[in-house]
Amino acid sequence: MDPEIKHFLPLLVFGNIENLILAAQGVAAHVDPVVLAILSFIAVICWLLIGTFGTRFAMKYARYINFIGGLAIFILGIQAMAESIPGMIAFFH
Numbered sequence: 001m002d003p004e005i006k007h008f009l010p011l012l013v014f015g016n017i018e019n020l021i022l023a024a025q026g027v028a029a030h031v032d033p034v035v036l037a038i039l040s041f042i043a044v045i046c047w048l049l050i051g052t053f054g055t056r057f058a059m060k061y062a063r064y065i066n067f068i069g070g071l072a073i074f075i076l077g078i079q080a081m082a083e084s085i086p087g088m089i090a091f092f093h
Contacts, residue, residue, distance in 0.1 A: 007059075008062060009054075022080075
């Protein structure tokens with residue numbers, strides 16, 4: 001693996017975990033699975049293009065990108081858990 005790309009490995013791992021969380025939120029919100037799949041593929045292709053053509057430019061900002069990306073993943077995870085609390089409380093009553 002290219003040593004320069006290793007800086008982005010944690011963001012890639014946690015980003016994939018966040019994708020699973022967002023997909024679960026889509027299912028819980030009763031989003032049409034076909035629409036969700038199409039939008040997911042579009043997002044993946046966009047990120048692939050951004051990653052392919054923007055990596056050289058982004059290398060000097062790797063620390064900032066990792067921090068901001070990690071913070072966004074953390075905030076979205078907290079949001080997903082907070083939104084599920086009312087459903088969990090209703091389940092136990």
